[in-house]
Amino acid sequence: MELEEFLEKGPEIFLPNLSIDLVIIGYEHKRLKCLLLKIGDRWALPGGYIKKDESVEDAVQSTLTQRTGLRNAHFTFLSVFGDHNRQFKSVFKDYFDKQGMEWRDDYWFNNRFVTLSYFSLVNIANTHPSVSHFDEAFGWFDFDDLPDMWMDHKSIVNTARQRLIQDIQKEQLTHHLLDAEFTMPELHQLHQVILNEDIDRSRFQKKMLASGFYERLPKVQKSTPGSNPYQYRVKV
Amino acid sequence: MELEEFLEKGPEIFLPNLSIDLVIIGYEHKRLKCLLLKIGDRWALPGGYIKKDESVEDAVQSTLTQRTGLRNAHFTFLSVFGDHNRQFKSVFKDYFDKQGMEWRDDYWFNNRFVTLSYFSLVNIANTHPSVSHFDEAFGWFDFDDLPDMWMDHKSIVNTARQRLIQDIQKEQLTHHLLDAEFTMPELHQLHQVILNEDIDRSRFQKKMLASGFYERLPKVQKSTPGSNPYQYRVKV
DNA sequence: TCAAAAGTGTTCCTGTTACACCCATGT
DNA sequence: ACATGGGTGTAACAGGAACACTTTTGA
Numbered sequence: 001m002e003l004e005e006f007l008e009k010g011p012e013i014f015l016p017n018l019s020i021d022l023v024i025i026g027y028e029h030k031r032l033k034c035l036l037l038k039i040g041d042r043w044a045l046p047g048g049y050i051k052k053d054e055s056v057e058d059a060v061q062s063t064l065t066q067r068t069g070l071r072n073a074h075f076t077f078l079s080v081f082g083d084h085n086r087q088f089k090s091v092f093k094d095y096f097d098k099q100g101m102e103w104r105d106d107y108w109f110n111n112r113f114v115t116l117s118y119f120s121l122v123n124i125a126n127t128h129p130s131v132s133h134f135d136e137a138f139g140w141f142d143f144d145d146l147p148d149m150w151m152d153h154k155s156i157v158n159t160a161r162q163r164l165i166q167d168i169q170k171e172q173l174t175h176h177l178l179d180a181e182f183t184m185p186e187l188h189q190l191h192q193v194i195l196n197e198d199i200d201r202s203r204f205q206k207k208m209l210a211s212g213f214y215e216r217l218p219k220v221q222k223s224t225p226g227s228n229p230y231q232y233r234v235k236v
Numbered sequence: 237m238e239l240e241e242f243l244e245k246g247p248e249i250f251l252p253n254l255s256i257d258l259v260i261i262g263y264e265h266k267r268l269k270c271l272l273l274k275i276g277d278r279w280a281l282p283g284g285y286i287k288k289d290e291s292v293e294d295a296v297q298s299t300l301t302q303r304t305g306l307r308n309a310h311f312t313f314l315s316v317f318g319d320h321n322r323q324f325k326s327v328f329k330d331y332f333d334k335q336g337m338e339w340r341d342d343y344w345f346n347n348r349f350v351t352l353s354y355f356s357l358v359n360i361a362n363t364h365p366s367v368s369h370f371d372e373a374f375g376w377f378d379f380d381d382l383p384d385m386w387m388d389h390k391s392i393v394n395t396a397r398q399r400l401i402q403d404i405q406k407e408q409l410t411h412h413l414l415d416a417e418f419t420m421p422e423l424h425q426l427h428q429v430i431l432n433e434d435i436d437r438s439r440f441q442k443k444m445l446a447s448g449f450y451e452r453l454p455k456v457q458k459s460t461p462g463s464n465p466y467q468y469r470v471k472v
Numbered sequence: 473t474c475a476a477a478a479g480t481g482t483t484c485c486t487g488t489t490a491c492a493c494c495c496a497t498g499t
Numbered sequence: 500a501c502a503t504g505g506g507t508g509t510a511a512c513a514g515g516a517a518c519a520c521t522t523t524t525g526a
Contacts, residue, residue, distance in 0.1 A: 056318025082292025462477025
């Protein structure tokens with residue numbers, strides 16, 4: 001969609017008071033990362049709007065695809081942010097000014113918005129992020145080293161971080177962050193990073209295997225000393 | 237708000253595509269109950285809309301107060317229902333026809349709505365439910381004996397039931413369903429009803445006391461055989 | 473004094489924790 | 500051979516489940 005169309009036809013195409021914010025989480029170099037977009041001199045979560053004739057889930061999926069290039073990425077509902085004075089005005093005004101574009105207070109996206117936030121676990125290596133109307137750049141940021149962010153976006157990210165810690169204790173979902181085939185040491189390392197604490201190797205491995213969620217594949221050769229770990233993948 | 241104003245001024249007052257649905261849960265005669273409203277020949281969840289200048293939480297609270305008469309009732313977010321063709325038209329058309337009221341397809345509440353559902357645990361004895369614009373009656377229905385309901389409302393109720401079962405294992409929130417002072421046997425009975433299974437008395441009592449959430453009060457006289465149970469209340 | 477209700481104690485079992493042991497492999 | 504990494508085993512412990520014991524009280 002062209003910017004022109006987005007500005008003028010927005011209210012006809014989208015639900016005018018609902019937005020979607022995505023906390024897209026990746027893992028690289030033993031760090032948890034979060035995909036952010038640069039708008040003006042601050043950063044924002046990727047997001048989008050819901051077309052009047054599409055479901056919320058479809059809107060999330062397509063926003064996710066648009067931003068990461070991934071077709072069937074994982075995502076889960078995070079929470080509703082519904083403050084009465086929640087609006088994007090300050091975010092975009094800055095951008096318009098800098099671009100020398102006409103600014104109008106009655107642009108539809110200056111409405112008050114209720115946002116539905118979702119978080120998504122992706123394999124960074126498979127993503128091809130792209131920029132869109134207002135954002136000039138994207139970046140994967142360390143969870144512990146977030147840049148200046150617009151509005152309440154930083155607190156949304158932190159909500160996601162807390163939620164992730166809770167969820168991985170009950171559910172197997174961290175594999176989304178890794179390649180389709182991975183080793184237990186890799187998974188172990190990842191969990192330690194997410195929980196930010198040491199986990200007993202033995203216990204971790206037994207717990208994972210006992211879940212029945214993964215299947216063991218042949219060992220592969222590797223170049224470091226020590227024995228070769230098995231490869232695993234999620235069962236079909 | 238008068239019906240006239242609601243029909244005509246709605247789009248100016250409320251966010252035009254967001255609604256709230258409440259699963260208000262009570263407990264009476266050893267049964268879990270749910271508050272429903274009669275619209276036409278079916279039943280619906282109490283709900284409402286969000287004023288443009290109020291937060292989602294405030295809207296939920298005031299809808300809850302309006303429907304139950306309770307000032308500070310418990311409530312928790314349940315889930316988003318965001319199907320693309322989710323609309324109330326069929327619900328209200330029926331009502332308008334029966335009342336001999338003019339029907340217009342372009343009434344604002346015939347829009348497609350995304351609904352935010354919340355569930356609330358209340359003490360039925362303290363409630364004073366009231367009817368509003370479209371609903372002619374209210375009723376507390378057994379969870380296992382729900383009437384014909386509009387749209388996806390029955391599945392929202394069932395989502396709440398499942399969610400309640402999960403939540404009470406981790407959190408102390410069932411006391412909202414009882415009087416401010418209650419006995420362990422009462423709480424025990426309640427949990428058995430919610431989980432629909434027998435719970436060992438001994439284990440239950442120890443778990444509840446170990447939570448540190450309740451404080452013991454003096455025993456009171458009662459007229460049935462057996463010893464008098466202690467009273468408990470939530471710690472301040 | 474008997475039966476029902478309520479509170480507490482005891483035993484068993486499962487699953488978590490911490491740590492030890494052994495095997496594989498590159499240097 | 501040895502250091503490193505990876506897989507599995509074991510003993511100690513905590514918390515849950517099942518059941519038994521005791522006291523209180525109205526009939």
